[in-house]
Amino acid sequence: MLQSMKRIQVIGPKKELSRVVDFLYDAGTVHLENASAEISRKEIILDPVKLDAAVSIQDVLGKIRAIFSTLPPIADDTDRQAAIQNALEAKSYDQIIGQAKVVIRELENTTRELAAKKSELALSITALDRYAKVLSIIQPMEKELPALEGFEVTILLIQREHAAVIDLIKKEIAAITRNHFEMISTAVDNETLATIMVFSKQHSEEVHSFIYSVNVNEVRLPREYTGRPFFEMFALIEEQKMKSRNEIASIEKQLASLSSIWYQELVVLRRHLEDIHDEVGMYENFGTSAYTFVIMGWIPKKHLRTTQAKIQKMFGGRVIIRELSVTGEDMKRAPVWYDNPAWVKPFEFVMKLSSLPKYQEIDPSPVLAIFFPLFFGLMVGDIGYGLIILAIGL
Numbered sequence: 001m002l003q004s005m006k007r008i009q010v011i012g013p014k015k016e017l018s019r020v021v022d023f024l025y026d027a028g029t030v031h032l033e034n035a036s037a038e039i040s041r042k043e044i045i046l047d048p049v050k051l052d053a054a055v056s057i058q059d060v061l062g063k064i065r066a067i068f069s070t071l072p073p074i075a076d077d078t079d080r081q082a083a084i085q086n087a088l089e090a091k092s093y094d095q096i097i098g099q100a101k102v103v104i105r106e107l108e109n110t111t112r113e114l115a116a117k118k119s120e121l122a123l124s125i126t127a128l129d130r131y132a133k134v135l136s137i138i139q140p141m142e143k144e145l146p147a148l149e150g151f152e153v154t155i156l157l158i159q160r161e162h163a164a165v166i167d168l169i170k171k172e173i174a175a176i177t178r179n180h181f182e183m184i185s186t187a188v189d190n191e192t193l194a195t196i197m198v199f200s201k202q203h204s205e206e207v208h209s210f211i212y213s214v215n216v217n218e219v220r221l222p223r224e225y226t227g228r229p230f231f232e233m234f235a236l237i238e239e240q241k242m243k244s245r246n247e248i249a250s251i252e253k254q255l256a257s258l259s260s261i262w263y264q265e266l267v268v269l270r271r272h273l274e275d276i277h278d279e280v281g282m283y284e285n286f287g288t289s290a291y292t293f294v295i296m297g298w299i300p301k302k303h304l305r306t307t308q309a310k311i312q313k314m315f316g317g318r319v320i321i322r323e324l325s326v327t328g329e330d331m332k333r334a335p336v337w338y339d340n341p342a343w344v345k346p347f348e349f350v351m352k353l354s355s356l357p358k359y360q361e362i363d364p365s366p367v368l369a370i371f372f373p374l375f376f377g378l379m380v381g382d383i384g385y386g387l388i389i390l391a392i393g394l
Contacts, residue, residue, distance in 0.1 A: 005031075005334045006304050007326050010295035010311075012319030017286065017293040020311075020319055024295070025279045027307060031335040032297040035287035057093070057280060060100045061273040067107045068266050070115040071259040072252070076267065084268040093276060100269055107262060111255070118251045121244040128237050128244075130157075133188050134219055135233055137196070152204055155219040156195040156211065157188065165214070166195055172210055177203045194219075296324075298335050344369045 008030070012020060024030050088096055134155055158165060166185055173181055181199040188194045199207055211218050287294045299307060308321045326334075347369045 004301040005298045006301050007324040007330060007334075008297060008299050008304070008321050009035075009324055010293075010297075010319065010321050012293055012315065014288055014291055014293050016315060016319055017288070019314070020293070020295070021279065021286075023310070023314065027303075027310075029303045029307065030295075030297045030299050032285040032295070034285050035294045035296040056097050057273060057277050060097055060104065061270070061277055063104045063108060064100055064266060064270050064273060067104065067111050068270055070111040070255065071263060071266070072256050074259055074263050077264050080264045081268050084265055085272065088268065088272050093280075096269075096272065096276065100273065103262065103265065103269065107258065111258065114251050114255055118248055121248050121251075125241050125244050128241050130188070131219070132234065132237050134194055135230060135237075137186055137188070137194050150201055151198050152201045152207075154197045154199075154207070154211070156197070157217040157219055158185075158193045158195060160187075160191055160193055163193060165216070166193070169195070169211075169214065169216070173197060173199065173207060176206045176210065347372060 010020065010024075088099075091099070134157075156169070170183055173183065177199050181197060183195065183197045185193050185195045197207075208218075285295070285297075304321075304323065311319050311321055344365050347365050350368060350372065351363075351365055
């Protein structure tokens with residue numbers, strides 16, 4: 001069922017705003033509205049709250065996330081994380097941001113450089129694998145190549161989905177070389193074709209200009225491969241791949257070492273900064289005058305009295321929550337708050353796949369909870385399928 005909602009206004013001295021926000025954020029029962037937009041400026045002039053910390057937190061959080069993504073995960077140390085969390089909760093926003101910046105200074109450049117180098121090495125291994133595949137394709141021609149003095153061998157890589165372009169290339173190369181060329185195509189893998197062309201070096205400039213104009217990937221082996229026999233090229237490829245793998249292993253060892261030192265703190269910092277970022281984002285909904293703050297929103301009726309009592313206990317009469325009268329137009333904008341038994345709650349997700357019921361409409365979740373399994377059972381009547389689905393669901 002949908003919970004009855006009450007529109008409220010929270011008013012208090014400006015100096016208490018942060019404490020009130022912390023309380024409401026932890027309670028998680030108030031749906032906020034923009035107070036400065038809801039209250040007429042003829043009644044009271046309210047300015048929206050803008051915090052410089054919001055920009056700083058977003059910037060720091062982005063850098064912490066980037067660092068975190070480069071480090072290998074390790075097992076959570078709950079005791080250490082709890083100690084770090086307790087220490088952070090005793091600090092102000094500026095102190096937390098300062099601590100995060102210290103971590104960023106220690107790790108950002110190092111982790112970024114290591115991650116970039118690792119990625120570069122992985123790409124080089126991929127390129128070497130491709131060179132090896134292409135060389136294995138043209139290796140059967142090795143005995144003929146010495147006899148091709150005055151001729152050039154060029155290799156093109158073409159996506160299989162664009163295979164039709166091979167005939168166009170063949171036609172144009174025939175025109176450039178006056179039909180004095182050889183051209184064969186074969187598969188490199190499931191997605192790529194290799195086209196090998198042999199033509200006179202006197203047509204080299206025209207051929208390469210044409211290849212460049214049609215935006216085809218031309219394989220250019222590294223300079224150190226030029227003029228070597230195939231067995232030496234294959235050996236050199238394996239040697240370079242092994243060297244790259246060793247460098248990657250060394251980088252991963254360095255990242256693992258950094259992770260063992262910083263991972264627990266990064267986990268807590270990221271989580272805590274995300275919470276602060278969400279909390280600070282709420283400030284845009286608040287309005288302040290010279291000495292007063294105003295918060296407006298909606299709260300479930302069942303939580304109103306409890307929340308008022310807690311506010312009274314924490315702040316005495318300095319901060320008050322008062323219930324506002326509402327119009328029909330207000331009720332059209334009232335938020336929806338589900339309040340169903342545990343056996344119905346899983347079916348709230350199914351309702352959210354379409355659209356939520358409007359306030360004062362009937363919540364179909366309990367009906368869905370009864371009839372959805374029934375109709376599903378009628379459609380899947382085989383006990384074998386039923387047991388499999390039940391096992392997956394559990």
